[in-house]
Amino acid sequence: MNEIVILSGKGGTGKTTVTALLAALSANAVLADCDVDAANLHILLKPEIKETFEFLGSQKAQINSYKCKGCGQCEKVCRFSAIKDFKVNSIFCEGCRVCYNICPEKAIDMIDTLAGHWYISDTKYGPMVHAKLGAAEENSGKLVSVVKKAAREIAEKAGKIIITDGPPGIGCPVISSLSGANLVLIVTEPTASGFHDFERLLNLANNFNVTIKVVINKFDIAEKKAREIEKYCINKGIEVIGKIPFDEEIIKSISEGIPPVLYSSGLAVQALKGIALSLFNDFGK
């Protein structure tokens, strides 16, 4: 099993664009969009949905007003401040069931909630697993696991590799998307924020048994900062496998549904070809 996860720490660095391009260049991959909170890969890859599944989030407490005698114990034990005046605020309820377990009148029910959907789709570049989390819904880490599991099953059957578009940050969904991956490709941008968040992500990824490689996107926007990041990577023994120049052609080509390799032979595509070659070589492809 070979799985590449594309991460960035900071959002907006170009994870999704890089993922889509690697997908187009690979032609032997299952694609997974694990940024379930702000899924975007579908915009570039235009998947045709084949199967739709419901995603049940954590259960939420609900107070049965006929049975409730107003003792207030539930409110007292709830550590998430989700109960007020004998009503549960479902946005803050974490489904821990403490109120359900403590209520002397058995007046609290735990209700399954539909937190989103996930899909198995076809794209020009291979099968794709993706999801949409409902507005203001939680449990994105759990949904990431669901997407990853489905992608893995498809990849195992078809003997393909998995290319995963990861979520931003270093929290629960990122930790979920890191589990079981062989290689993390970190896309960073040459800004103060990009560098800072890259460092934090690196500290997290080092706790997992993965190879880490780095791509600097839009490196020509601030070349001095880009050199700083490169130097930092060399000192840490991390390979920078490519630097991509700022190029609007790429996003244009994919939003039009044309593989960028056919649309443009610009500098960015050339850089990405080099990155893909180096990555897929590692995977013996």
Added chain:
Amino acid sequence: MIISIASGKGGTGKTTVAVNLALTLKDIIPVKLLDCDVEEPNAHLFLKPEFIEKDIVTLPIPQIDKKKCTLCGKCIKICAYHALARVGKKVLVFEELCHGCGGCSLLCPEGAITEINKEIGFVEKAIVKGIEFIRGTLTIGSALAPPVIKKVKSRISKDKLNIIDSPPGTSCPMINAVSGSDYCILVTEPTPFGLNDLKSAVESVRELEIPFGVIINRAGLGDKIIEDYLFEEKIPLLLKIPFNKLYAKSYANGNILIEDYPNLKQDFLQLWNFIEGRIKA
């Protein structure tokens, strides 16, 4: 008063708006800036503060007294997060899965469970450039951002203008950061990605019933898609910050936009006048 800055998507310019708005308004009204993007806090990169206070944020994690535990398994059964498991003659705690709900210690029939505080992050305070700045940082490897965000928000002052820099996305961390705001500014960029994520963010703030408006950052090329959407949905367009390589460079180097380009102050002032009018109306 609480104004939060959110976006759905990362990298749209939330922090830029939060920092520049705070520094524009500090001359008119006492301002507190709270960085609630605890996974990747960034506002400090621009403000360069010296922190004068640091509070540890902890989560209560169960600790099992082997002498008292009879292996009845009740704690394992009630834990909604599968953070407890029996292995041989021991009940093990998987700290990363625990949400600190306290159910196990409350319901253990033997009183064998106590709670110990596990550090999951910290909150810091600084006075910098004439504003009060609060930053929350999630410990690397810890999965739970909301408790750290709540701790940052416990520093909100009623007598000040509180500006919250929210995490990206629309799930738990964003909801925790934004809820309770008097107004929410959504920052987007004129790309198909920006529009897609703006729609999710709009759904979320509507769910939370918070009045909101939109700033288009890096405006210029092809931003019609956002403006058309805002017009259709009757959402106020608060401000357009044009795409400008000089602004991008200033940002990349960690500079503050209104310090490099003071003419932008006027835009943030107008933005504030509009929002203040909306909140008071």
